[in-house]
Amino acid sequence: MRKPALKVLSVLLGLAWLAGLSPGLAAGQAVIEGDRSVRDLGSVQVDDASVRLLIAYSGDSALLELAVAKSGGPERYIPMFGSTYRGIPSVTLNVIVSKSKDQLWVQSSWPDSTVLAYYRLGADTATTPFGTMGLLDTPFPKLLSGGPQGFPQFDPSGVWTLASFYHPGDE
């Protein structure tokens, strides 16, 4: 049974929100434009390539991504997880690199999603949960469509964990 007074309070609160809705910024986020911002989770260097983990916030969504750049060139982006609210759940991300330094994997602490990205350094494509795809020119794609088709496996003796990053979650 609904309580009318509670209902009125609820909808008025909703109206107050909508009247002034403009997503705010948490600490550590850089404004890109409008309601878009980027949170830097950390970066590592693999020879002359830079690898950065980030969250791109836009509207009521967030996208966990890997950004790669070679020799000071422009960053290009590899999507790993799209969230339907302006936040990413708590996660630990390990950047795993082959000893030959030509391949890397991003491994998450989430159940059932252990590996989120595979990238052969210098390539124009990457393996993602959305399938094998070209690197993106923007961290804010309009949509992402595809499916996981298996990530290249790594031999634990042939790789090492270069860095680990913890995101405490946005709630």
Next chain:
Amino acid sequence: MTTVGDILDEFFSPFSSENLWVMPEDDNYTKIVRKWDPVIQSTNRAKFDLSANCSAWQSSYVSQPSWKPTMTNTPKPGAYRDFVPSPPGTDPGTCLKAFVVYVGSGVGKSVIPGLSPLPAVQTDKLYTCSIGSFNIYTTVDAVDCGAKTATMNFWMYNAMSRTSFGKFASNPAFAASGMKTQYMWWNWVENVDWSSGTVKTVPKKASGGGW
């Protein structure tokens, strides 16, 4: 039957708690989202991919009956996925209008005793505004790549969270509001046939027998 008012009331209530909303094919809310253009386009992308990469679906995206929706934001495993951030028509300006209609009818219902049996006006815009960004995870219950037919199983997901409200979550107006995350899943099944070269959705028989 689920109304968006049920979910909004729970979210904004001072006594809000996390809830899992699972809405099957015959639910009113599911019928509404299936008519929403961003959802139609999203499912069309999945259908096109199935027709173009049937063997990949047969090996990688087969429905697992043991999987059940839960209160989690992590991805549904073993499924084709379509992520649609902030689809058109879910901007604050558009949603404000839908909310005004809802608030107006709700207040009228509350202050005029004679109106109490009337339902609050919940437009289709209010339903879609309350979703905004979404993911659709798709698998096949059955697929025949030779005959070019399949039964596709769609699970659409959205989380309504405090973080959806940015800095306004800390506004004093929300001091009394619980704003606990509402996990919403919509589920439906479609039979498709692309033997003609174009993917067509096959109407279900009245008896509901499927293939």
